[in-house]
């Protein structure tokens with residue numbers, strides 16, 4: 106399994122870190138090859154069982170781990186055997202980037218299509234319609250609101266959109 110290779114990728118490390126948080130990271134960063142129980146992981150990694158379970162559950166919710174239950178015939182106890190499924194990470198990262206890209210493009214359209222007004226005192230931004238409704242006075246402090254340029258924001262968004270598109274294209278090239 107090429108888990109080790111995957112885990113050397115800083116983008117993937119960051120992705121996992123965002124999912125499970127610092128406490129769950131030892132679990133996420135050391136996926137065993139076969140099945141493993143939460144107790145085994147806790148012992149092996151020297152972690153609290155609850156932290157291990159929490160991390161496993163987050164991985165499960167994100168389709169990065171599965172489990173099967175075994176019932177002990179005598180005691181009736183249930184054991185959960187976990188399997189990590191990191192094969193899906195690159196695909197999921199791509200989906201996430203697509204979502205991010207769609208969101209950014211939508212946001213950029215909103216920024217482009219609207220005029221904005223700012224109360225410099227409160228730092229609150231209003232759409233043209235809102236500002237007009239308030240008679241171009243801030244409803245919080247009563248100061249006059251001023252037109253606000255968002256060209257730099259739109260440019261920053263466009264740069265990020267370009268970057269994301271490049272990254273997604275690069276990924277496609279690698280896979281092809």
Ligand SMILES: [Zn+2]
Pocket residue numbers: 224225226227228229243244245246247248
């Ligand atoms: Zn104000």
